[in-house]
Amino acid sequence: MKVLGIESSCDETGVAIYESGVGVLAQALHSQISLHALYGGVVPELASRDHIRLMPGLIRQTLAGAGLRVADLDAIAYTAGPGLAGALLVGASVAEAMAFAAGIPALPVHHLEGHMLSPLLAADPPDFPFVALLVSGGHTQLMRVAGIGQYELLGETLDDAAGEAFDKTAKLLGLGYPGGAELAALAERGHAGRYKLPRPMLRSGNLDFSFSGLKTAVLNIVSNAAWQRPHAARLAADLAADFQQAVVEVLADKALAALEQTGLRALVVAGGVGANVALRAKLDSTLRQKGARAYYPEPALCTDNGVMIAYAGARRLELGERPPRVATIRVRPRWPLAELGAPLAPR
Numbered sequence: 030m031k032v033l034g035i036e037s038s039c040d041e042t043g044v045a046i047y048e049s050g051v052g053v054l055a056q057a058l059h060s061q062i063s064l065h066a067l068y069g070g071v072v073p074e075l076a077s078r079d080h081i082r083l084m085p086g087l088i089r090q091t092l093a094g095a096g097l098r099v100a101d102l103d104a105i106a107y108t109a110g111p112g113l114a115g116a117l118l119v120g121a122s123v124a125e126a127m128a129f130a131a132g133i134p135a136l137p138v139h140h141l142e143g144h145m146l147s148p149l150l151a152a153d154p155p156d157f158p159f160v161a162l163l164v165s166g167g168h169t170q171l172m173r174v175a176g177i178g179q180y181e182l183l184g185e186t187l188d189d190a191a192g193e194a195f196d197k198t199a200k201l202l203g204l205g206y207p208g209g210a211e212l213a214a215l216a217e218r219g220h221a222g223r224y225k226l227p228r229p230m231l232r233s234g235n236l237d238f239s240f241s242g243l244k245t246a247v248l249n250i251v252s253n254a255a256w257q258r259p260h261a262a263r264l265a266a267d268l269a270a271d272f273q274q275a276v277v278e279v280l281a282d283k284a285l286a287a288l289e290q291t292g293l294r295a296l297v298v299a300g301g302v303g304a305n306v307a308l309r310a311k312l313d314s315t316l317r318q319k320g321a322r323a324y325y326p327e328p329a330l331c332t333d334n335g336v337m338i339a340y341a342g343a344r345r346l347e348l349g350e351r352p353p354r355v356a357t358i359r360v361r362p363r364w365p366l367a368e369l370g371a372p373l374a375p376r
């Protein structure tokens with residue numbers, strides 16, 4: 030089964046073709062980061078327009094890369110939510126129109142299901158059931174995953190997402206947008222331990238998170254008069270290291286607690302923050318001590334891409350999901366992952 034996947038939920042236009050049992054045939058990705066950097070965050074209307082501008086070319090490029098025509102595809106999968114409404118509508122309209130014209134099914138895919146299943150594309154994938162730690166710019170969730178579409182929410186952030194906390198803290202330290210990767214690089218040059226930052230909800234007794242207090246603690250430090258040159262550069266690196274350590278400790282502690290609570294030994298880590306090297310090192314060492322193991326997507330699949338959407342769509346179609354052959358352009362900017370069901374053919 031050859032599935033074209035289209036991702037346009039936020040600031041990346043991603044297109045890919047995945048073939049069941051074979052793998053990724055071709056992919057193309059355009060990041061809008063430079064477009065939004067000027068504004069310090071994603072501007073939804075600009076995002077939508079840029080998706081419109083680039084998507085047709087990226088689709089042509091991907092088809093050519095795979096040596097296929099639209100008629101050779103079995104289905105088109107697209108991100109239907111969660112995400113920015115206008116950006117989602119671009120992918121949904123293109124996918125539904127192409128699929129209708131070609132007489133093949135168009136399959137709406139949940140963005141986080143895409144992220145969560147992407148580690149299954151790695152060389153040594155985990156088996157179901159597993160615990161998933163979803164850490165992206167918009168979400169921080171722990172899920173029990175029994176199979177495709179069988180998701181039980183174990184805990185989530187009560188305020189900022191982990192990626193959002195990285196981005197807001199990066200901004201406070203004068204770094205660009207999105208600042209997660211840049212803050213992580215700065216943290217590598219610093220030493221943790223100078224600043225006593227909180228470990229929010231570490232002892233809350235549940236699997237929920239809260240990161241907004243951490244950002245406020247950083248704000249209080251950088252607003253302080255002592256935060257002045259000539260030491261600012263070194264202090265910023267140390268503060269970045271302390272911030273990263275606090276986030277990593279809380280994420281690793283709760284992920285381990287989720288494994289203990291569910292009695293599972295496999296943790297899948299997905300979403301942009303999953304690319305963080307310190308987080309991976311901490312999870313690997315913590316889990317190893319407990320006889321458990323963490324699984325990650327390839328680095329290129331950590332942030333938004335079309336491959337994960339094509340793959341999630343293909344897995345659902347393989348399991349018998351048959352979307353109606355009526356073009357319905359409907360997106361869900363807010364869409365709880367636990368609402369998804371296992372793949373079902375329409376009655």
Ligand code: KG4
Pocket residue numbers: 039164165166167168191192193195196207208209210213300301302303304305306331332333
């Ligand atoms: O999954 P993703 O590409 O987009 C969403 O669906 O949100 O995640 C983007 C987030 C951003 O907040 C970005 O700063 C963060 O992932 N990020 C990182 C790193 N690379 C990306 N955060 C910490 N360390 C990194 N190395």
Ligand code: ZN
Pocket residue numbers: 140144165166300301332333
């Ligand atoms: Zn994402």
